Amino acid sequence: MERICVDKTASRGIAVAPVYLYLDPDLNADSGQILEEQIEDELKKFADAKAVVIRDLTKLSEKNEIFAAHLEIADDFMLQDGVENKVKNDLKNVQQAVAETIEEFAVIFDSMDDEYMKERAADVKDIGKRLMAEIKHVKLPDLSGIAEPVVVVARDMFPSDTVKIDPSLVKGIITEEGGVTSHVSIIAKSMGIPTLVGVKGILSKVTDGEIICMNAEDGVIIVKPDEASVEEYQRQKECYESEKARLESLRNTPAVTKEGKRIYLCANVGNLQDIRNALPVNIDGVGLFRSEFLYMQNTHFPTEEEQFKVYKEAAELSPQELTIRTLDIGGDKELSYYEFEKEENPFLGWRAIRISLDMKDMFKDQIRAILRASAFGHVRIMFPMIISAEELKEAKDIVEECKKELEEKGQAFDREIEVGMMIETPASVLLADEFAKEADFFSIGTNDLTQYILAVDRGNKKIAKKYDYFHPAVLKAIGQVIEAGHREGIKVGMCGEMAGDQKAVELLLDLGLDEFSMSAGSIDYVREQIINRK
Amino acid sequence: MVSQKVTVSNPTGLHARPAGVLAKVAAPFKSDIFIFAGEKKVQVKSVLSIMAAAIKKGTEVEIQCSGEDEEAALKAIVEALEGGLGE
Numbered sequence: 233m234e235r236i237c238v239d240k241t242a243s244r245g246i247a248v249a250p251v252y253l254y255l256d257p258d259l260n261a262d263s264g265q266i267l268e269e270q271i272e273d274e275l276k277k278f279a280d281a282k283a284v285v286i287r288d289l290t291k292l293s294e295k296n297e298i299f300a301a302h303l304e305i306a307d308d309f310m311l312q313d314g315v316e317n318k319v320k321n322d323l324k325n326v327q328q329a330v331a332e333t334i335e336e337f338a339v340i341f342d343s344m345d346d347e348y349m350k351e352r353a354a355d356v357k358d359i360g361k362r363l364m365a366e367i368k369h370v371k372l373p374d375l376s377g378i379a380e381p382v383v384v385v386a387r388d389m390f391p392s393d394t395v396k397i398d399p400s401l402v403k404g405i406i407t408e409e410g411g412v413t414s415h416v417s418i419i420a421k422s423m424g425i426p427t428l429v430g431v432k433g434i435l436s437k438v439t440d441g442e443i444i445c446m447n448a449e450d451g452v453i454i455v456k457p458d459e460a461s462v463e464e465y466q467r468q469k470e471c472y473e474s475e476k477a478r479l480e481s482l483r484n485t486p487a488v489t490k491e492g493k494r495i496y497l498c499a500n501v502g503n504l505q506d507i508r509n510a511l512p513v514n515i516d517g518v519g520l521f522r523s524e525f526l527y528m529q530n531t532h533f534p535t536e537e538e539q540f541k542v543y544k545e546a547a548e549l550s551p552q553e554l555t556i557r558t559l560d561i562g563g564d565k566e567l568s569y570y571e572f573e574k575e576e577n578p579f580l581g582w583r584a585i586r587i588s589l590d591m592k593d594m595f596k597d598q599i600r601a602i603l604r605a606s607a608f609g610h611v612r613i614m615f616p617m618i619i620s621a622e623e624l625k626e627a628k629d630i631v632e633e634c635k636k637e638l639e640e641k642g643q644a645f646d647r648e649i650e651v652g653m654m655i656e657t658p659a660s661v662l663l664a665d666e667f668a669k670e671a672d673f674f675s676i677g678t679n680d681l682t683q684y685i686l687a688v689d690r691g692n693k694k695i696a697k698k699y700d701y702f703h704p705a706v707l708k709a710i711g712q713v714i715e716a717g718h719r720e721g722i723k724v725g726m727c728g729e730m731a732g733d734q735k736a737v738e739l740l741l742d743l744g745l746d747e748f749s750m751s752a753g754s755i756d757y758v759r760e761q762i763i764n765r766k
Numbered sequence: 767m768v769s770q771k772v773t774v775s776n777p778t779g780l781h782a783r784p785a786g787v788l789a790k791v792a793a794p795f796k797s798d799i800f801i802f803a804g805e806k807k808v809q810v811k812s813v814l815s816i817m818a819a820a821i822k823k824g825t826e827v828e829i830q831c832s833g834e835d836e837e838a839a840l841k842a843i844v845e846a847l848e849g850g851l852g853e
Binding site: 300301304305308309310311337340341344349352356531532569 | 781783786789809811812813814815817818820
């Protein structure tokens with residue numbers, strides 16, 4: 233039995249379940265030549281493996297277009313020829329033949345002077361992995377194949393992994409790498425899965441299938457627990473769940489402070505499912521709709537029509553408001569179908585509104601889609617990363633331009649649509665007075681704001697302790713922004729992780745925050761704090 | 767054997783998606799179908815071969831088809847390339 237303490241919790245809760253080790257198995261090719269009479273057998277192994285891979289990919293491609301491209305590659309006759317040649321002419325065993333053929337193609341793509349094509353090397357390698365796993369009869373871990381309750385233990389998890397998670401079976405997540413603002417943390421929180429990240433050494437301490445206990449409230453993991461610990465954690469889990477039930481009973485109590493101020497509690501979401509998941513919590517609306525997911529899970533820039541469909545449904549689902557943040561890519565978020573130049577400092581680079589204003593046609597597709605959706609609910613437009621009045625004006629002018637175009641076409645939209653901005657750069661804090669005159673609302677994005685004000689990279693584990701939104705400089709900035717907004721009579725919300733932090737609620741209420749927008753999983757706690765504040 | 771020269775017109779060149787479209791157009795024909803672009807010889811029925819050649823927009827290529835349905839194959843490939851491959 234070993235007890236591991238972790239200082240930061242990515243998503244609350246307690247779990248006791250068997251470990252599901254999410255790691256790639258050994259896929260190295262066996263060495264050794266074959267005899268001529270074995271050729272046929274080896275080729276049959278390849279044909280069998282290929283058939284299975286194609287069957288799997290066909291199934292996957294029905295849900296996700298990315299796999300359709302993989303399917304084409306797996307079925308490619310050049311790949312087949314490459315393997316056959318190596319088996320027939322060089323008498324290589326099928327594992328080596330596959331490994332070498334895949335490597336040849338991967339090298340070609342990798343050596344190209346084009347970021348987009350370089351990434352195709354990863355596709356080819358992914359197919360190689362599938363083929364090799366089939367030939368070697370080893371199972372590639374597949375999160376969508378999980379059939380029993382488990383705690384997933386992984387090095388790190390990426391969007392392609394987390395889309396496969398079934399929250400009814402994945403009872404907990406522990407990762408060796410990653411921080412509390414990383415992708416997996418945000419997703420786990422929205423699904424309400426207890427999660428601890430950045431747990432150094434965890435992979436070498438656990439075995440697939442053995443029971444593990446985790447308390448993501450206190451940040452404790454028990455590896456190879458004895459019976460007493462399992463019982464103890466089961467008990468804790470029940471306590472936690474009954475407390476949760478108590479919080480849930482408050483869901484119909486409006487979040488009104490003792491001074492009588494009604495506070496808006498909203499959800500941060502990345503897709504329609506997130507909104508549906510948040511509705512039972514009784515949200516006032518969506519304070520942050522991350523539109524980039526629409527771009528990232530796609531093979532091309534989504535068209536106006538494609539976006540409109542999603543925004544319209546989101547508007548209809550959202551109770552009182554839907555705040556759509558326009559495309560925020562760059563930084564750590566890339567697109568498979570668009571080549572970004574390599575940057576020294578991507579977080580200070582070509583990202584968010586900077587991209588949108590440079591790619592005006594693409595931006596206008598999004599704005600028109602949002603405007604059209606505004607006919608179906610209370611939709612608000614929000615621009616990310618604004619640093620100057622000129623930028624805000626340029627973006628607002630584009631909104632006006634789009635309104636005119638829609639008017640000419642006789643398409644319906646909300647003429648009074650609110651257009652606001654994120655406050656996430658030091659510049660926007662310092663100029664909050666001016667911005668408050670031009671914007672219809674502010675939403676403070678504390679994740680980026682903290683990193684920019686403190687000059688602390690939020691992904692860097694070494695300085696993770698310095699990344700602190702309770703730093704006086706950050707608090708002062710938040711206070712100034714709220715004041716500046718209120719002087720001009722506009723609402724000021726917050727959509728960073730801080731808005732869902734119980735320890736911050738009282739402080740933010742004192743500073744006058746109007747709207748808290750957070751992962752759905754935190755809303756019950758924040759509501760309780762607001763209602764029961766002494 | 768029949769052949770014809772065409773300039774690649776779709777904006778991203780013969781990237782993954784257009785390569786997939788092109789390979790699908792070529793697949794049903796019995797003829798051998800090649801694209802020559804400078805030094806490069808591309809097997810048009812293979813997505814990997816097309817992508818590996820990384821042919822950019824504006825490149826002039828020569829399509830060669832040989833086999834029983836070469837005329838129809840050539841016509842289909844030329845039309846696909848000139849049509850921008852769905853982009």
